[in-house]
Amino acid sequence: MSKRDDPFNSRHVLFLLSISETGAIAKSGEKFDLSPSAASRLLEKYRKYFADPLFVISKGVLLPTSYFLRIKPRLEEFLHLSENIRNKEFDLAGCQKHFKFSCSPGFAPSLMAYVLPRMMKEAPLCSIEHVSIADNPLSVLMAGEIDLLIGRAIGLPPQAHFSDLGTGKRCILLRKQHPLVKKNQLEVLTVDDLAEFRRVSLSSGRKQDWLSPDDEIFSGRNKNSNIFFKTDRPDMAWKAMTESDLFLICTTGSADIACSLYPGLTTLPLPKGLKLNGPKMAIIWSDLRHRDPAHKWFRDLFLEWTKGQELKTKEP
Secondary structure, eight states, rough: OOOOOOOOOHHHHHHHHHHHHHOOOOHHHHHTTTOHHHHHHHHHHHHHHHTTTEEEETTTTTEHHHHHHHHHHHHHHOOOOOHHHHHHTTTTTOOOOOOEEEEOOHHHHHHHHHHHHHHHOTTTTOOOEOOOOSOOHHHHTTHHHHHHHEEOOOOOTTTTTEEEEEOOOEEEEETTOOOHHHHHHHHHOOHHHHHHHHHEEEEETTTTTOOOTHHHHHHHTTTTTEEEEEOOOOOHHHHHHSSSOOOOOOOOOHHHHHHHOOEEEEEOOOOOOOOOOOOOEEEEEHHHHTHHHHHHHHHHHHHHHHHHHHHHHHOO
């Protein structure tokens, strides 16, 4: 039987595990709607309970003590047991969670076209938010400030989980009256042909975990010379492209949506002979959310969308 002063519950265990990842009391407290003073008091309660400081400050960051590292597997086991019990009672229709994710701009249109209708039908009380992150998106994810990240699975910590998104197909998006369309009917297009025209280029502040769809296609000192408009929102250029000779290299999923909205647009295949290593992307999430039933349902939507994209990629 537990003591009357036993403070244990799964929410508090998550709080302690979060501190071990973020290295900050206040940041971990924010995720659980705790003020800095309330978060400090809660940590102090567990320090007394365990008769150990649990975390010590080193260069402005809280680091776990050797004792905390020893009990961490047991805390995770406690959390796993608690969440398994809750899983049986999870009511998706009544779930009211607010999910946050960060996604590369090229994926957003086709991804949201799949996820949003599913969410509205299956979890009408939930809501979703896309968060633009310029610096250290992985740190933001691991701190629990967002639920999912779509990026490159590079340098992931042990507490991160991921599922490969694949590379997807890239194509040229342009207007039907574009000179390249006629030229493509007469001869095989080359990269030099593309370089003769100004283009729209997708960019992102997330340089460390995101590559533009036109990466590797244009190279050398003049690789950016024919860029006319750079944006992280491809849809900003679609209408302008119907009235000009601008073109854009993007994913086929994004191009399909553009062509459905603007019938004056069409697509061409990339020049033959290009040996491209497509920028591999992944759906990434933190161990903090891994066993949460609502989060599992949410990330499964993204994973199911991924499978649909893989099938499209394999189509001739």
